[in-house]
Amino acid sequence: MIASIPSSRSSQFIRKAYLSLFFLFLFLPLSMVVVFAFNDAPYPMPPWKGFTLDWLFANGEHGRTGLWFDTELRDSLWNSLIIASTVSTLSVLAGTANAFLLERCDFRGKNVLSSLMLVPLVIPGVILGISILAFMSRIAQFADNNFGMELEFLRPGLPLVIFGQFAYIVSITTLTISARLKRFDLSLEEAAQNLGASRSAIFMTITLPYLRPALLGAAAIAFLLSFENFNTTYMLTGSDAPLTILMYGRMKEGATPVINAISLALMVLSLLFVSFNLLRKSGQD
Template sequence: MIPSLPDSKLLTRGRALYVSLFFLFLLMPLSVVAVFAFNNSLFPTPPWKGFTLDWFIANTGDRTGLFFDSALLTSIWVSCKVAFWVTVLSVSLGIGNAFLLERAQFRGKGLLTTLMLVPLVIPGVILGISILAFASQIANYAYDAWGLELEWLRPGLPLVVAGQFSYIVTIATLTIAARLKRFDESLEEAALNLGATRFAILRTITLPYLKPSIIGSAAVAFLLSFENFNTTLMLVGSDNPLTVLMYGRMREGASPVLNAVSLLLMAVSSIAVGMMYLRKPKQA
């Protein structure tokens, strides 16, 4: 296709049909989930039995809405805590890794880069089992050899954070490193010639330039952590994040309250994406 030549009507209509079908494929399941969050039925399936807000605000014998379901609210809070720490660790180490890969020259750099990508291609279940087995071996050895009980190496939230961090940090690193690669290092050299310290240059020039990628990687890290299931399921203890709790509820029998949770998360995610889009950070 040559941009300077006008498209034929057939090509234009075909492209419009393709885009429409693509977005229909993406949005149809989400729309069904959203609609049946308001269905006045004990099951999130057709037929439609009338509009209701019970699955959000009810607190009766046979119906407990989302805002009165303490287990669901607790699991959302647990997921937020895990996602927060995974985001902080991934972005912090991702910034350091980006500088290491883009600025430093050392033997084995290519091998290190390749090894960093390994967690992305390992299935989440295998990754979770491997981390659990490794941590359990260390905890058992510490207890047998020195009588130390290392609870943080047992199934629980610390291991969940470690498991998610092991691959999300790679995504954060690649996102930040991609922007750092385009940075004009002559700006730092000019600041050094003018007497600025390296810390001042990092704080006033380099990090502001990296800010869009840092914010973007933080948002991606938080969402990836919040929705993770495979790795989390292998490492979770008694405090269930939302994905694990919803999985358990689905095995017992689907309820429209799960649709309500899904709709709430879609709304929050859409608002967050909209705010980031409207913010329109300046392009360097």
């Protein structure tokens, strides 16, 4: 609504009521998770039984193992961090190369290639995971039957999860970096070249600093998408389960407040990450 146009009290009330209900719907479930991470009860839901830190720091006392001493949960978190870091790094590197290919090069079939790049984004994650699993398993079986080679990285496990997530996240990083590269003023590179600068020097001192915000943004998006991914990961995971798969398995078996505790920890880490980015941007401004 344009600020200069006056609005009636009823419209202001409706707008404020809508915003209040929207944020209540958005944050009430999260607040319940935070509160019941400290509930002194063996179940992650009401009623309130008292305050406790057992679900964070208990080391087997009273039959409770908190987040800090839950080895299986810590290992799954470590697996998720490894997967997300690897996927984000590979996606940014490949996305940067794709962006230069699509924005700086002219070749036959360029439009078709650009369209095909969007296909993984519209395919359901479960279908994408099943397709990759079937394809890679067939290759591994062929290599085993004909050459006696055990290609374990093509079997369900962390390498296959990384490959499956990379298959669609790289499209997102490519679009993010391409959007920034498209607005780049080529006259800056031409002027530097006329002054005798090499291609590598031009890229490191002019192009790369200009792309840095897009690269950091693409890396952050890729990391978060990889960390929270479930559908594709579920089809490709092996014995080393990432955090999302482990939490899903525990929810099926009967959840405890440890699930609330790990959710609280992830919310705190996300808040710190967002705060750091906001402070970094304000410092640059």
